[in-house]
Amino acid sequence: AQSVSQHNHHVILSEAASLELGCNYSYGGTVNLFWYVQYPGQHLQLLLKYFSGDPLVKGIKGFEAEFIKSKFSFNLRKPSVQWSDTAEYFCAVKRGGADGLTFGKGTHLIIQP
Amino acid sequence: DAGVIQSPRHEVTEMGQEVTLRCKPISGHNSLFWYRQTMMRGLELLIYFNNNVPIDDSGMPEDRFSAKMPNASFSTLKIQPSEPRDSAVYFCASKGSSNQPQHFGDGTRLSIL
Numbered sequence: 095a096q097s098v099s100q101h102n103h104h105v106i107l108s109e110a111a112s113l114e115l116g117c118n119y120s121y122g123g124t125v126n127l128f129w130y131v132q133y134p135g136q137h138l139q140l141l142l143k144y145f146s147g148d149p150l151v152k153g154i155k156g157f158e159a160e161f162i163k164s165k166f167s168f169n170l171r172k173p174s175v176q177w178s179d180t181a182e183y184f185c186a187v188k189r190g191g192a193d194g195l196t197f198g199k200g201t202h203l204i205i206q207p
Numbered sequence: 208d209a210g211v212i213q214s215p216r217h218e219v220t221e222m223g224q225e226v227t228l229r230c231k232p233i234s235g236h237n238s239l240f241w242y243r244q245t246m247m248r249g250l251e252l253l254i255y256f257n258n259n260v261p262i263d264d265s266g267m268p269e270d271r272f273s274a275k276m277p278n279a280s281f282s283t284l285k286i287q288p289s290e291p292r293d294s295a296v297y298f299c300a301s302k303g304s305s306n307q308p309q310h311f312g313d314g315t316r317l318s319i320l
Binding site for chain 1: 238240242249250251252255257262263266298300302305306308309310311312313314
């Protein structure tokens, strides 16, 4: 069965630190990849997505992610985090031909001022 | 633009009662998804519809769960009878064509006492 692994369940950083959240998936075929963010008490919002083309994807709020096919990875990065980035971050995978998303367990990011 | 609308936002009821969660997808979207979010299991896809037709309900946990989509603008997720372990946040999401991301509603926080 397809799975999505997010290696860090909790990450605590200081403002202005650089961020990298890991995401690996197990499916070997064509995939679409997503990062969603969930601020406290809110719904999931799309940060960025990869369907095809340039494997380095830029999203909203200064986030980017790099698809490395050989490593089955889609890590999320931000060069300098802000206190307002405190949230839960979910990596998700959609297999080609299927519509539903498989989510990772999420990473709870806390930014200390 | 109106996003995905879910109701109620919060539901607290006693075990054994019937619970009905409602979702109105974004107008023009032809795919609708129901997800459940818990601390233990993260976000899980329960069922999804394409053009009002259930496509994959393999994530529905038990026969106590049922979902319907009588028309393109409305879907329900019903639990009968409800149990304490059904307590979770239930998200509805919709999307348009296959290369579009899913848009999530605010969720229904369900507590079964």
